[in-house]
Amino acid sequence: MNVAINRFTTPLYGIAEAAGYLAVPPSTFTTWAFGYERRLRDGRTVHGTPVITAARPDRPHEASVPFIGLAEGYALAAFRQAGVPLQRIRPAIDALQRELGLEHALASRRLFTDGAEVLNDYAEHVGDESARELVVVRNSQLVFSEIVASYLRRVDFAADGYAQVITLPQYRVADVRVDADHAFGRPRFARGGAKLEDVIDLFQAGEPVDVVAEEYGLSRDEVEDALRVATRAAA
Template sequence: MAGSSEEVRFSVPLYTQAEAAGYLDMAPSTLRRWARGYHNKFLNRPDVFGEPLITYLGSPHSPHPSIPFIGLAEGMFLSALRRANVPLQKIRPALELVRQQLGVQHALASRRLYVAGAQLLYEIGDDLGGDDKRETRKLIVLKDGQYVFREVIDRYLTRIEYDDSGNEYARKIDLPGYEVADITVLPGVNFGQPFFIKTGTPLYVVQRDLRAGESVQDVADDYALPVDQVDEVQERIEREAA
């Protein structure tokens, strides 16, 4: 199976930390903490440790690609938590318990999280104390008699397409943060780099031309892309530069 698109998902670093952060619409410093963990020291209270939450295949401080496709998928769920304004440190205990109960190595990138994660978070919450329980319950709502993820989280998870069998891991991601542009990621296409669904044009090509000063209309014409999709990419570039 070595060299197959199946293996690429887990074992081949495709993205630098900065690239993965950009695709997930977050600050690079946030993604680094998720990928490499952290150790915060304080003068008057115990140190705080955080274990890595997404798959990381690189060396510390390396500028080379270090995040595989499965790590990008794991980051999608964590990015959704940020959008829900829930402090990750407060729900780490619950996430660890959910990962254990789901019983798969990459639980945050598995359909099992989408299907059963909300109910598990509710049940696990009873075993947590104080702030941890309160913050964990903010992730879920009761709907038609069962617990589901809040809409802001569900919107992210529905952008992931999963395998139909086995551990049901992510196999395709539609990038978050875009309302108009249809940009997807497949590990076996374009070396795992995001591309426009309409034409197959790599996202980085459009970004490169826009950053070089070409107009939205010219870039859209060059690659036969809808103007509104290219315009949204330009808006995101400007937002990230602000």
């Protein structure tokens, strides 16, 4: 029986799971999802609000992040990879949401089409060099830096303009995607459609790489790439 998934509200991923898919530390993803409160040495307390869609779970390891929250985290991972600290990009995210008029701007196609110009305008208005580092001028047009653009090019959007499929960034050979409409949002190989966890489980059960590859219609290089990422994540 197929279970209907709402990309915006159906919890699919635990915090550590989502962080692993995006190759960011769980502590970082927790801050994105639930905000933070920190006491400074002078006794003041600083707060950071959540920047992605998530609900606090009732129990540890319970799913709390919907697909759209994962997509928002994916955009933040791109900003993080570009070297911009989140505390400096939070106001810019607010500007994106406000100027684009979208509740989930980080998961929207308009982030890719209009986001660079919005961030540049914001940076010029408030003199924020961090936000400006995300944007470059190419062919007389404002576009995202190559690091950010390379992430955003890996997102496919549904008819409503919001993320539908994400190609995960940490694979060098294998094409591994997360699709809200398939496998309950779990990573799958684009070629053959095998679930990533099934491939990993078969290898961990003792089957050689070549047998795993043949079983799921993959190349040896694809399987080895998946194992490399899984091993690094477990380290």
